[in-house]
Amino acid sequence: MNILITGITGRMGRAVLEAVEANPASTVGGTHNVGEDIAAAMQPCDAVIDFSFHGFTTELLAEAVRQNKPVVIGTTGHTDEERAAIAEAAKSIPVVFAANFSVGVNTLFWLSRQASRILKDGYDVEIIEMHHHHKLDAPSGTARRLAEVICEEMDMDYKQNVVHGREGLVGVRPKKEIGMHSMRGGDVVGDHTAIFATDGERIELTHKASSRMSFASGSVRAALWLADKPAGLYDMEDVLGFSKD
Numbered sequence: 001m002n003i004l005i006t007g008i009t010g011r012m013g014r015a016v017l018e019a020v021e022a023n024p025a026s027t028v029g030g031t032h033n034v035g036e037d038i039a040a041a042m043q044p045c046d047a048v049i050d051f052s053f054h055g056f057t058t059e060l061l062a063e064a065v066r067q068n069k070p071v072v073i074g075t076t077g078h079t080d081e082e083r084a085a086i087a088e089a090a091k092s093i094p095v096v097f098a099a100n101f102s103v104g105v106n107t108l109f110w111l112s113r114q115a116s117r118i119l120k121d122g123y124d125v126e127i128i129e130m131h132h133h134h135k136l137d138a139p140s141g142t143a144r145r146l147a148e149v150i151c152e153e154m155d156m157d158y159k160q161n162v163v164h165g166r167e168g169l170v171g172v173r174p175k176k177e178i179g180m181h182s183m184r185g186g187d188v189v190g191d192h193t194a195i196f197a198t199d200g201e202r203i204e205l206t207h208k209a210s211s212r213m214s215f216a217s218g219s220v221r222a223a224l225w226l227a228d229k230p231a232g233l234y235d236m237e238d239v240l241g242f243s244k245d
């Protein structure tokens, strides 16, 4: 598979280049960066892997729809409108949209889903994430997805029940609440913890990434998986064949 890599000068773009070259089933069909012609870059390629900037996603997908090319979106921090544009494009082309491509984090999603079902009554949930000081968006896409998974299982709603940090006289913690806490510093690749706490005990599920190659090789795996897929919106759990039941 000939792959177009967007955001090529970035931390992830460089890691994806290495992962595409390392995989015998993929080759670099082209690269793209800010200001370059996306239509021309996409032309010789079979699929796109995007780790760039959320504001670029709509333009990228419009071109992929025109050229009928599958897309892997790893970029995070999208607005509601940009998320709607992703869902709309996925009606015409196959799209994998995942906040995290590592097997470990997708296992964390699975474990958190199971824990949420068992601990649904009486456990308070808090999410903590830490990333390098360059990161632009907060909370991380992974932390957001973690909260969405837990909300689905604990009858909560991301917009209504997730609070981002706390300050001042916040009062007694409501039961239906997920506290979200984002830390930034140094060169941390990406740490995520889901805490389930009740009187007398707590469970902490933690994933720590120490290299971007787990994200990069996962995104190549997703692109190859898309080759024979019909139009639709998929995530990395679909690629890995994890059950959401």
Ligand SMILES: NC(=O)C1=CN([C@@H]2O[C@H](COP(=O)(O)OP(=O)(O)OC[C@H]3O[C@@H](n4cnc5c(N)ncnc54)[C@H](OP(=O)(O)O)[C@@H]3O)[C@@H](O)[C@H]2O)C=CC1
Pocket (backbone or CB within 6 Å): 006, 007, 008, 009, 010, 011, 012, 013, 033, 034, 035, 051, 052, 053, 054, 055, 056, 073, 074, 075, 076, 077, 098, 099, 100, 101, 102, 137, 141, 215
């Ligand atoms: N899903 C996952 O598994 C992971 C997702 N990510 C996400 O990937 C994204 C990129 O992360 P990272 O590589 O660290 O970021 P970087 O800032 O290192 O790289 C971003 C890249 O995108 C380019 N870019 C910036 N703005 C635009 C634009 N408007 N149009 C086209 N290209 C643009 C940059 O170009 P220039 O250098 O010229 O500004 C650069 O090449 C983030 O959203 C991050 O959260 C990161 C890791 C894993």
Ligand SMILES: O=C(O)C1=N[C@H](C(=O)O)C[C@H](O)C1
Pocket (backbone or CB within 6 Å): 076, 099, 100, 131, 135, 136, 139, 140, 141, 142, 143, 189, 190, 191
């Ligand atoms: O920006 C990053 O670096 C990362 N972003 C992703 C996110 O927002 O969840 C995934 C990973 O944690 C690294």
